Amino acid sequence: MISTELNHQLTRAIKASIDAGKAIMKIYDSADFGTEFKKDDSPLTKADLESNRVIMSYLTKTSIPIISEENKNLDYSARKNWDVCWMVDPLDGTKEFIKRNGEFTVNIALIKNGTPIIGVVYVPVTQELYYANVEEGKSFKIRASDVEELPENLFDKGNQLLPAEKSSSxxxxxxxxxxxxxxxxxxxxxxxxxxxxxxxxxxxxxxxxxxxxxxxxxxxxxxxxxxxxxxxxxxxxxxxxxxxxxxxxxxxxxxxxxxxxxxxxxxxx
Known part of the structure; x- marks a missing residue:
């Protein structure tokens, strides 16, 4: 994919993650998480499922196949020839969500030939948004607001994460x-x-x-x-x-x- 197409898909994933975050927060602020447990004893809440529903409403329009924690995923025989696919965790850190410590995220990545080429990590409680175009070698961080429109300067240099100097001690x-x-x-x-x-x-x-x-x-x-x-x-x-x-x-x-x-x-x- 050319870089402009990647940024188009990245913007779509950002919009999906923010809307999913809003859905998560409605449940986070409610009295009922609807918590149940999967076969592996990991918790599942209404927020996981609602976030997944929101994200799917965005990503299914791309015609790119999707792997999500909350979908029934296809057998490898059907997946092995995919050159490109979405990889989604609608609510990463369900245990943190249940503990109400705010340290949970929405994760969306695009995979090409087994390698992540874009990624979005959104933190619904703080509205911190991390995103990256790997082919351009650029990661960004902004604080998303409740406005409907994303800022036009998503990929401006001022939003770019820069390497930090490491402490020698x-x-x-x-x-x-x-x-x-x-x-x-x-x-x-x-x-x-x-x-x-x-x-x-x-x-x-x-x-x-x-x-x-x-x-x-x-x-x-x-x-x-x-x-x-x-x-x-x-x-x-x-x-x-x-x-x-x-x-x-x-x-x-x-x-x-x-x-x-x-x-x-x-x-x-």
Whole structure:
């Protein structure tokens, strides 16, 4: 896809994420989340489903196939020949949503030949909007307002995220509010053994990718299960900033629309 077409699709994904965020907030501010549990014991709320409905209303118009956490996804035999597909998590961080701590996001990415080429991460509570065009090598951040029209300056230089200078004295490591485990703690101990001062930065959902992209953290080790829709949008935002999202074991870039949509453990830095 040429860059103007990518920005057109990126704008569509941004609009979808903001409208989905509004739908999520209506339920977040209500007394009833309608929480139930899936077969894997992960929670599902009305907000997950309503957000998915809103996003699908935008993306189905593109005729590009869609993989979403809340859709019944096609078997790999039907997916394996897709050159391009959407990857969607309508509400990433459902546990954070239920806890009402605000650290949940809407994630939308476009995948080409297994690689994220655009990504949107929207934070409904704070209205922070992160988005990236990987082919242009640009990530952006704005605060979305409640106005119907998106700002015309979405891709202006003033909205662009710029690489932050890293502190030579302290390594900031992203930890999960819900998933800190023994292997992560061991990784942190190894950094300390190398003589580094380590500071833990805790965040929920795909915000972990965003704070590394912003330079508010240096490294995000993930040695716990995630699905492709959890990571694709954040992966795009980090890649456009010149960062790597790599397989913990092989050091190769994470890939998408695999036969098994479960990610390997990974490292962002």
């Amino acid at each position: 302290t390594t900031k490591v992203v930890g999960s509010r819900s998933h800190m485990n023994e292997q992560t703690e061991q990784f942190i101990e190894e950094l300390k053994n190398e003589g580094k001062d380590v500071e833990i930065v805790s965040k929920g959902s795909s915000l972990k990718f965003c704070i590394v992209a912003e330079g508010k953290a240096d490294i995000y080790p993930r040695v716990a299960p995630t699905m492709e829709w959890d990571t694709a949008a954040g992966h795009a935002i980090c890649t456009a900033m010149g960062l790597k999202v790599t397989n913990w074991e092989t050091g190769e870039d994470l890939t998408y629309n695999k036969e098994n949509l479960l990610n390997p453990f990974f490292l962002v830095k």
